Amino acid sequence: MTKHGLVIDQERCIGCQACAVSCKQENNVPMGQFWNRVLTEGGEKMDTPSGGYPEDGGSGSLDMQYQPTACQHCENAPCVKVCPVNATYTRDDGIVEIDYDKCIGCRYCMAACPYNARVFNWDEPEHMPEEGTGDVEARPQGVVEKCTFCSHRVDEGLDPACVVNCPADARIFGDLDDESSTVSKYIDKYETDQLLEDRGTDPNTYYISGEMSPGRPQTSDKMESELDDVSPWSDGDDDVPSEEADSVGGESSGSSHSVEGGEIPYATPAKSGGDD
Amino acid sequence: MTAKTGSSRVAISSFSGKGKLWIGLLVALMAAGIAAWGYQVTTGLIATGMRNVFSWGLYIMMFVLFVGLSAGGLIISSAPKFFHSHRYEGFARLGVLVSLACIIVAGLLILPDIGRPGRIYQFFTSPDFRSPMVWDFGIVLLYGLLNLWYLWLLTRRDLAARGSALALGFKDTEAGRERDRTLMFWTAAVALPTAVALHSVTGWIFATQVGRGDWFSPLVAPVFIAKALVSGLGLLLVVSVLADRYTNFEVDHEELTSLGKILGIFLAFHVVYLLAAERLPHAWADHFEFWAIMSNFLIGDSVYFWLWTVVGGAVPLAMLALPPLRKRVSVIFTASVLAVVGTMFEGIRLVFTGYEVANIDSAPGISLGGEYTGITTDIWATAGAYTPTLVEIAVTLGIIAFGAFIVTLGLKYVPIQRVDAEPSYATDGGKQDQ
Ligand code: SF4
Ligand code: SF4
Numbered sequence: 001m002t003k004h005g006l007v008i009d010q011e012r013c014i015g016c017q018a019c020a021v022s023c024k025q026e027n028n029v030p031m032g033q034f035w036n037r038v039l040t041e042g043g044e045k046m047d048t049p050s051g052g053y054p055e056d057g058g059s060g061s062l063d064m065q066y067q068p069t070a071c072q073h074c075e076n077a078p079c080v081k082v083c084p085v086n087a088t089y090t091r092d093d094g095i096v097e098i099d100y101d102k103c104i105g106c107r108y109c110m111a112a113c114p115y116n117a118r119v120f121n122w123d124e125p126e127h128m129p130e131e132g133t134g135d136v137e138a139r140p141q142g143v144v145e146k147c148t149f150c151s152h153r154v155d156e157g158l159d160p161a162c163v164v165n166c167p168a169d170a171r172i173f174g175d176l177d178d179e180s181s182t183v184s185k186y187i188d189k190y191e192t193d194q195l196l197e198d199r200g201t202d203p204n205t206y207y208i209s210g211e212m213s214p215g216r217p218q219t220s221d222k223m224e225s226e227l228d229d230v231s232p233w234s235d236g237d238d239d240v241p242s243e244e245a246d247s248v249g250g251e252s253s254g255s256s257h258s259v260e261g262g263e264i265p266y267a268t269p270a271k272s273g274g275d276d
Numbered sequence: 277m278t279a280k281t282g283s284s285r286v287a288i289s290s291f292s293g294k295g296k297l298w299i300g301l302l303v304a305l306m307a308a309g310i311a312a313w314g315y316q317v318t319t320g321l322i323a324t325g326m327r328n329v330f331s332w333g334l335y336i337m338m339f340v341l342f343v344g345l346s347a348g349g350l351i352i353s354s355a356p357k358f359f360h361s362h363r364y365e366g367f368a369r370l371g372v373l374v375s376l377a378c379i380i381v382a383g384l385l386i387l388p389d390i391g392r393p394g395r396i397y398q399f400f401t402s403p404d405f406r407s408p409m410v411w412d413f414g415i416v417l418l419y420g421l422l423n424l425w426y427l428w429l430l431t432r433r434d435l436a437a438r439g440s441a442l443a444l445g446f447k448d449t450e451a452g453r454e455r456d457r458t459l460m461f462w463t464a465a466v467a468l469p470t471a472v473a474l475h476s477v478t479g480w481i482f483a484t485q486v487g488r489g490d491w492f493s494p495l496v497a498p499v500f501i502a503k504a505l506v507s508g509l510g511l512l513l514v515v516s517v518l519a520d521r522y523t524n525f526e527v528d529h530e531e532l533t534s535l536g537k538i539l540g541i542f543l544a545f546h547v548v549y550l551l552a553a554e555r556l557p558h559a560w561a562d563h564f565e566f567w568a569i570m571s572n573f574l575i576g577d578s579v580y581f582w583l584w585t586v587v588g589g590a591v592p593l594a595m596l597a598l599p600p601l602r603k604r605v606s607v608i609f610t611a612s613v614l615a616v617v618g619t620m621f622e623g624i625r626l627v628f629t630g631y632e633v634a635n636i637d638s639a640p641g642i643s644l645g646g647e648y649t650g651i652t653t654d655i656w657a658t659a660g661a662y663t664p665t666l667v668e669i670a671v672t673l674g675i676i677a678f679g680a681f682i683v684t685l686g687l688k689y690v691p692i693q694r695v696d697a698e699p700s701y702a703t704d705g706g707k708q709d710q
């Protein structure tokens with residue numbers, strides 16, 4: 001079985017909002033709505049840190065991090081369980097999706113989602129330009145919509161738009177059921193959190209913080225599972241502490257996929273025309 | 277219940293000038309409500325005060341209130357029947373009528389909250405039985421039908437005697453009366469658990485949600501039952517006093533006082549006991565010093581909290597507890613009104629506690645989904661705020677007016693009381709002899 005998941009490396013994230021904007025473009029998200037938001041963990045305002053400067057007796061405790069937040073594609077998704085008409089459902093590959101033909105617009109799912117990941121079309125959705133953008137049909141007034149993990153791209157073997165367009169390679173998409181996938185290995189190797197873990201929703205989105213990972217390995221807009229050549233990513237020696245290789249050993253190193261030495265995963269430029 | 281000498285009365289024999297004015301007012305409110313709903317359907321729910329961060333508002337708050345209000349009448353009329361008692365017989369039919377009107381109002385209040393009302397049929401074609409909303413849909417429907425059946429069962433023999441078409445061809449016979457008594461017992465036996473289920477399931481709509489603050493609490497369902505008892509009985513008392521005053525409906529003063537006492541007990545259980553049970557563990561766990569625990573336990577947070585506990589709790593409780601006051605009709609009436617109003621604020625508070633605070637409130641926050649123009653130039657919010665718009669208020673008032681209209685029609689066309697000798701009437705100032 002496949003279970004799509006996303007790992008977001010908050011240490012790599014530079015807060016550029018590229019994922020938020022590409023999501024809006026790709027998915028034709030109406031004006032006034034965002035499926036994907038880059039939040040600032042720190043001060044009161046966007047792009048401001050908490051704490052004080054280390055000068056004039058200040059505390060020197062400045063701190064700031066970005067937390068890109070979209071639908072977490074929860075395994076135990078409350079939004080799926082509350083939807084009275086089966087409009088919100090979990091696909092076999094773990095993606096939580098909405099059937100806009102069925103949705104009656106009761107917004108129970110919005111009450112259920114602890115992450116405020118869902119938005120509702122309060123009026124006739126407006127798009128700029130008017131004919132819309134990207135590859136997804138516009139949703140009508142009166143339904144709820146949200147991040148789909150770009151299921152239309154995933155179905156064609158492509159990584160989600162926000163993943164491909166992240167200039168910091170901070171977003172890694174892949175199959176959590178496949179132990180040798182990059183996402184599985186990162187979750188194993190780095191300190192990862194799920195948002196609001198205590199709610200028991202068990203999201204398929206994980207956040208790395210603390211130590212920086214090598215980021216997204218592949219160089220094309222194809223999903224990792226679609227790349228038939230061996231992943232150029234080295235899971236071993238350059239970024240990961242060396243004792244890791246000995247201690248965790250065989251389970252996490254995915255043996256045959258690894259490449260010797262300190263090869264840089266993103267040496268070749270991504271293919272152009274990544275829109276489709 | 278020896279029906280031979282018995283006859284029945286309707287509360288309104290014909291509408292007087294005041295009655296016509298009342299009907300006119302209700303019709304005007306309903307018309308305004310329909311117009312407002314029409315406007316909302318064409319412009320979308322943008323016409324309401326709800327946005328992505330606060331996505332349920334007045335309609336759901338009032339839905340919660342009216343589900344609760346629908347409890348009182350049915351319980352007051354079916355509980356004695358279940359125990360083969362004639363107590364509160366004079367309130368039985370009016371009670372079921374009020375319950376029926378309230379559950380209809382509650383059901384209708386969901387319609388304007390739905391983004392695409394045209395798709396409601398999906399409830400039948402594609403239901404997900406995991407959803408508490410599906411359970412609630414089922415139980416509200418069942419409860420409505422049960423009320424309708426019960427009202428008809430209670431009155432059909434009098435309807436038949438009056439030759440009303442509402443008897444639907446039913447004939448008043450000796451054997452039929454015997455059968456009706458058995459049917460009433462069994463209907464009462466079904467009605468009580470159905471009422472409990474209705475309020476629990478409505479509570480579980482909220483209580484199952486992990487993402488909305490205080491909603492996620494096992495106490496919500498019992499609290500919903502308690503507040504249904506309080507507000508439902510409160511409304512029944514309000515309506516009976518009004519009906520006594522303005523129509524031929526007659527209230528037995530002794531029974532009214534006795535129901536007032538019961539309301540006081542319900543209030544004490546609900547506002548004092550259950551609330552304390554809900555708050556103490558949190559106050560204790562969150563604070564260290566004795567006085568910190570106590571003050572957190574006793575002192576609430578929002579204005580809705582105070583409106584509910586003091587105006588809707590402590591004050592009416594005191595009114596119903598003080599011996600010199602509690603026998604006066606005006607006192608019972610006022611206390612009942614306050615109990616209903618307090619319960620309304622409790623529902624409002626419940627919805628607010630779910631949406632006021634966002635679990636993840638980092639800047640810039642949640643996109644609101646409104647236009648860039650409007651009150652704020654910003655599309656972001658990190659906390660929930662909500663004020664209903666005129667459209668929402670007009671739609672809600674229209675639906676409530678429809679409920680009042682149903683009650684009024686019921687008072688006109690349904691024999692609401694029997695006037696034959698019943699034990700309870702003997703105490704009523706000798707009205708029988710006159
Ligand atoms: S993040 Fe929210 S919308 Fe997405 S699956 Fe979880 S509960 Fe549902
Ligand atoms: S708003 Fe739509 S998707 Fe959400 S719970 Fe209601 S019907 Fe389901």
Ligand code: SF4
Binds near residue numbers: 023026147160
């Ligand atoms: S996966 Fe697709 S829909 Fe989800 S946030 Fe990224 S771009 Fe948006």
